[in-house]
Amino acid sequence: MLIVQKFGGSSVADAQRIFNVANRIIDTKNEDNQVVVVLSAQGDTTDDLIDKAKEINPKPAKREMDMLLATGEQQSVALMAMALNALGYNAISLNAFQVQLTTTSDYSNAKIKDIDTERIKRELARDNIVLVAGFQGVNIFNDVTTLGRGGSDTTAVAIAAALNADACEIYTDVDGVYTADPRIVKDASKLEEISYDEMLELASLGSKVLHNRSVELAKKYHIPLVVRSSFNKVSGTVVKEDSKMEKMLVSGVAADKDITRISLLNIEDTPGKAFEVFSILGRNDISVDIILQSIGRDGTKDISFTVAKSDADAACEILEKYKDKIGVGTISLDDNVAKLSIVGAGMATHAGVASLMFEALYDARINISMISTSEIKISVLINKDDVELGMRAIHQKFNLAALNSL
Ligand code: ADP
Ligand code: ASP
Ligand code: MG
Numbered sequence: 001m002l003i004v005q006k007f008g009g010s011s012v013a014d015a016q017r018i019f020n021v022a023n024r025i026i027d028t029k030n031e032d033n034q035v036v037v038v039l040s041a042q043g044d045t046t047d048d049l050i051d052k053a054k055e056i057n058p059k060p061a062k063r064e065m066d067m068l069l070a071t072g073e074q075q076s077v078a079l080m081a082m083a084l085n086a087l088g089y090n091a092i093s094l095n096a097f098q099v100q101l102t103t104t105s106d107y108s109n110a111k112i113k114d115i116d117t118e119r120i121k122r123e124l125a126r127d128n129i130v131l132v133a134g135f136q137g138v139n140i141f142n143d144v145t146t147l148g149r150g151g152s153d154t155t156a157v158a159i160a161a162a163l164n165a166d167a168c169e170i171y172t173d174v175d176g177v178y179t180a181d182p183r184i185v186k187d188a189s190k191l192e193e194i195s196y197d198e199m200l201e202l203a204s205l206g207s208k209v210l211h212n213r214s215v216e217l218a219k220k221y222h223i224p225l226v227v228r229s230s231f232n233k234v235s236g237t238v239v240k241e242d243s244k245m246e247k248m249l250v251s252g253v254a255a256d257k258d259i260t261r262i263s264l265l266n267i268e269d270t271p272g273k274a275f276e277v278f279s280i281l282g283r284n285d286i287s288v289d290i291i292l293q294s295i296g297r298d299g300t301k302d303i304s305f306t307v308a309k310s311d312a313d314a315a316c317e318i319l320e321k322y323k324d325k326i327g328v329g330t331i332s333l334d335d336n337v338a339k340l341s342i343v344g345a346g347m348a349t350h351a352g353v354a355s356l357m358f359e360a361l362y363d364a365r366i367n368i369s370m371i372s373t374s375e376i377k378i379s380v381l382i383n384k385d386d387v388e389l390g391m392r393a394i395h396q397k398f399n400l401a402a403l404n405s406l
Helices: 015-030 045-056 062-086 118-125 152-163 196-204 212-220 273-283 309-326 345-349 353-363 384-397 400-405
Strands: 002-007 034-039 091-094 101-103 112-115 129-133 136-138 144-146 167-172 193-195 225-229 237-240 252-256 259-268 288-293 300-308 330-334 337-343 370-374 377-383
Touching (some): 002 015, 002 152, 034 118, 045 062, 062 136, 062 144, 091 118, 101 152, 152 167, 212 225, 259 273, 259 309, 259 337, 273 309, 288 370, 353 377, 377 384
Parallel strands (some): 002 034, 091 129, 101 136
Antiparallel strands (some): 101 112, 136 144, 225 237, 259 300, 337 377, 370 377
16 A cells, blocks of 8 residues: 655654654554655744744745745655654655645745655655655745745645545544534544545634645645544544544534734715725735625614734735725724634524524633634634633533534
């Protein structure tokens, strides 16, 4: 069998953990498999590199940032090859350039376009364990790009798809996908399995256990993912087409603190204003999430919306430029907000899910400032300081800890 395994940053944080992972890779190899391994940067390396850059220049060029950040993953694969060699196994580390993993040109958020499997296949045929640097790519200018924070998961799934691998295993520092971040909700339940659609929502709404684009790719290419711990042999969670379990009302609670609310106050209350605002943002590649428009009063109205924190400054700059032309009174920005969401394929056919969520927040005396819903999720905007409390309250209201004992 051909197996793709991905190990996250905490799994390879120091020499001892590198050897722990090396031994797991060897176990897989010894079961008569070909093994391709994708690695993240060790521990906090990526964050440390970002801090280092900001010390030098508070607004570094994105191209240079990618050049810097990609070095973290390159260290990991080289060190892992050395560990495997030390244990008597053939291994070779490859970066994105050597694999010819090509991407779009969007530095810091590039999308994978193609992977030339020739080199990987050649190395496998030579009986090598192949170690590929996650998170990085090369664009049309032969420049280094990165795939966005958490992007090594996406590298792994893309390689599994390109190689038509028999399995894609994502090893991390928790035992699988839980009903909420187990670091925040101590009695969260591990899910045996979850559908691509639910996992995609959870990942997009802030559950960092998987990069959202990795789930998108897995769904597109029908690759079942196994999420499990690199520290023990517990079975983990399978992410796949449709869960065999009856559709759960709520399968998870997610939180996203990396968002900002922008409010446009005293806009002229005439047709076409929302169109003007959001088309300007769209043209500048800024995605808008929850939107709220007030009822017009005295010829004016307010529009508030949320954007990713990393887009907030750019969004404000552009809107300031068009402020007078659109007829906006003031623009204000609030980053003391967070989005709390519940996801579940079963909620589409059950009434009362939203009210139960709101009741949980009311019981915890948490104020809701915006609401947005879709078929399989409900999101609310709340004060950032209330996120953990709100997550636990909702988790308890839907009795999600009880899944543990099913
Ligand atoms: P890696 O470095 O292995 O990629 P990440 O830190 O990116 O690991 O993702 C794993 C972390 O995701 C866990 O430590 C956990 O705190 C967090 N997490 C958030 N939501 C969930 C969830 N629903 N289930 C499991 N883990 C979650
Ligand atoms: N090292 C990168 C990050 O910290 C990519 C990853 O870990 O997946 O975001
Ligand atoms: Mg990750």
